[in-house]
Amino acid sequence: MNESQKKWIPIFLIVLGICFVVIGVWQQETADVFRKAVNICMECIGLG
Amino acid sequence: MFSVRRSIFAWSVSVLVKKMKRHLRLMVQVCFTALTNGYAAGFAKGTIYKGSTKMYCVPGLNCYSCPGALGSCPIGSFQAVVTSRDHIFSFYVVGFLLLFGAILGRFVCGWLCPFGLVQDLLHKIPFSKKWKKLPGDRVLRWLKYVVLMGFVVILPLVVVDIVGQGQPWFCKYICPSGTLFGGIPLIVSNPLLRSALSWLFAWKMLILVALVLLSVVVYRPFCRYLCPLGAVYSVFNPIALYRYRVNEAACTQCKTCQTACPMDIPVYQTPNSAECIRCGKCKAACPHQAIVSTLEKSKTPCQEKCGGMSLKK
Numbered sequence: 149m150n151e152s153q154k155k156w157i158p159i160f161l162i163v164l165g166i167c168f169v170v171i172g173v174w175q176q177e178t179a180d181v182f183r184k185a186v187n188i189c190m191e192c193i194g195l196g
Numbered sequence: 197m198f199s200v201r202r203s204i205f206a207w208s209v210s211v212l213v214k215k216m217k218r219h220l221r222l223m224v225q226v227c228f229t230a231l232t233n234g235y236a237a238g239f240a241k242g243t244i245y246k247g248s249t250k251m252y253c254v255p256g257l258n259c260y261s262c263p264g265a266l267g268s269c270p271i272g273s274f275q276a277v278v279t280s281r282d283h284i285f286s287f288y289v290v291g292f293l294l295l296f297g298a299i300l301g302r303f304v305c306g307w308l309c310p311f312g313l314v315q316d317l318l319h320k321i322p323f324s325k326k327w328k329k330l331p332g333d334r335v336l337r338w339l340k341y342v343v344l345m346g347f348v349v350i351l352p353l354v355v356v357d358i359v360g361q362g363q364p365w366f367c368k369y370i371c372p373s374g375t376l377f378g379g380i381p382l383i384v385s386n387p388l389l390r391s392a393l394s395w396l397f398a399w400k401m402l403i404l405v406a407l408v409l410l411s412v413v414v415y416r417p418f419c420r421y422l423c424p425l426g427a428v429y430s431v432f433n434p435i436a437l438y439r440y441r442v443n444e445a446a447c448t449q450c451k452t453c454q455t456a457c458p459m460d461i462p463v464y465q466t467p468n469s470a471e472c473i474r475c476g477k478c479k480a481a482c483p484h485q486a487i488v489s490t491l492e493k494s495k496t497p498c499q500e501k502c503g504g505m506s507l508k509k
């Protein structure tokens with residue numbers, strides 16, 4: 149793969165990343181993250 | 197008299213600028229950690245922030261159960277989504293990691309991660325013999341990919357209870373960042389949590405203490421061998437927008453870069469190694485300014501002359 153082709157890989161991944169974030173928000177995954185993050189996570193702090 | 201004062205002033209400014217440049221990374225690390233963990237009341241009250249910013253991920257391993265945390269850890273968030281009953285994959289977190297990875301790669305590790313900062317500070321503690329890596333380093337490096345696939349992806353998805361709910365295996369059994377930034381401050385300031393201590397906390401403290409002690413001797417042992425988030429960003433290092441290049445015409449293969457590198461990377465051969473945390477020490481050490489990032493132009497005229505053809509990417 150030459151350098152100019154290689155340059156497009158991160159651009160493609162950034163576009164893919166944005167699409168994934170939009171799909172995730174649309175599927176309400178942010179609600180799962182929020183719910184977990186605003187309650188003390190017993191597993192994280194080592195209480196099980 | 198006036199010109200003497202002026203030259204003293206100019207000299208002091210240049211010394212200050214040099215000092216600031218030398219400590220720029222540390223300043224960014226401290227400021228970013230303070231900014232993303234700025235809920236001071238949480239530490240005093242033994243509780244955590246509950247505002248809407250918690251739905252957004254931060255790039256580093258920053259526990260959302262840290263009393264000060266204003267955002268969410270991507271590794272914890274991924275496990276939270278896949279262990280919920282509604283999803284088996286997190287487009288949101290993977291998309292976020294694709295974005296940060298494709299732009300910065302492991303620059304996040306060197307500059308924006310609180311647990312990376314902790315290990316950097318611990319390694320500054322003087323010790324009679326410092327090691328650049330552990331024996332068996334080549335094999336041990338692969339452990340972080342095993343932790344990523346096993347404890348972050350497969351076990352949370354596969355091991356489920358009767359209602360189909362999994363557990364965040366990495367957070368529960370391994371993560372030292374959760375113990376340090378979440379567990380310890382909450383247990384110190386919250387008597388209710390203190391009364392619920394069990395063997396699991398002892399196990400996680402054991403991991404934390406072992407890593408703290410090891411960090412004094414070896415540079416960033418957790419990042420090198422265990423961190424699943426570092427494993428994700430490492431894959432992006434060779435292709436991220438922010439990369440290093442070596443100007444082969446300027447490089448004399450003197451290995452000064454490798455000597456300066458705390459991760460012991462032969463930078464002149466592999467400037468985009470998966471282990472590179474983009475600390476910039478190799479760039480600063482190179483006597484020929486042969487290492488440049490994709491944001492800079494090479495100071496040596498050769499780059500223009502060679503049209504970039506002799507740059508190792």
Ligand code: SF4
Nearest residue numbers: 259269272367371374
């Ligand atoms: S325990 Fe570790 S992995 Fe889990 S949310 Fe906290 S920092 Fe992230």
Ligand code: SF4
Nearest residue numbers: 305309312419423426
């Ligand atoms: S490897 Fe993990 S703990 Fe280390 S700096 Fe990167 S994200 Fe943070």
Ligand code: SF4
Nearest residue numbers: 457472474475476478
């Ligand atoms: S010294 Fe250079 S190669 Fe080594 S970790 Fe820092 S930036 Fe990467």
